[in-house]
Amino acid sequence: MTKFDAIKSKVNDAEDFARKIWLAGLGAYGKSIDEVQGRYEKLNTDASKVFDELVEKGSKIEAETKDKIKEKTNVEARVAEVRKKLGLDKPEMEQKVDELSAKIDALTLAVAKLAEKKVKA
Template sequence: MSKDSKKNLKEVTSQASELAKSIWLAGLGAYGRAYDEAHERYEKASKDTPKLFKELVSKGNKLEEQAKDKFGEASSLGKTVSIEERISKMRASLGFGHTASATDLERLEKKLDALSKKVDSLSKADKPAAKAPVKKVAAKKVAAKKAPAKAAPKA
């Protein structure tokens, strides 16, 4: 090998070595940059995390209080009046689903008896009055028929 070829070989080797070193340093720089960005994001997230966590805890507390209030209202309703009792009261006030008791039936029977007596008395009072006009009409017709017959013999 000649001096020129050895010199060329050293230059190529030196350039390849520098290129390899540059590639290695570029990879190392990329890793460093990625690490720095990840570290920044982690620090930012760790700073925001307590704030976000505190906001979520406070929101949870508010919701828990509201739920306890609603649960307390519902449980107090159950203690005082059950749903079935409320429904039966509503039906009674509207007149639905009322079952008649023995006293209710007796009261209705008395009213029915009184109404029947009134109807009977009214029907008895109307029968003679209804027959009388019928008889008068019949009597007038009979009298009218007899009158012309008497008049004919006189003439």
């Protein structure tokens, strides 16, 4: 092998090595793009999943709320119906009910005081 052949061989080796460096750089670039794309797709999938879960949860809460409102409305209607049948739907009856409630509260307090005196005695 001549000096020229040796130099040519070294140049070819250097070219091969430079090409391998270039290809490694391209490979690294391609790999990073693949990873970023994979992360983006996972993030997008996760975000869609979370959104769907929130929509489902919101639907359940909405249905429960509607049921509770309907239930409360039914109870209020029944109470109003009973008050009407008993004649308690008139303003003067409400005042009488309030007066009776106040008297019951006063009697309850008086009984509690008597019971307390009896326990002390």
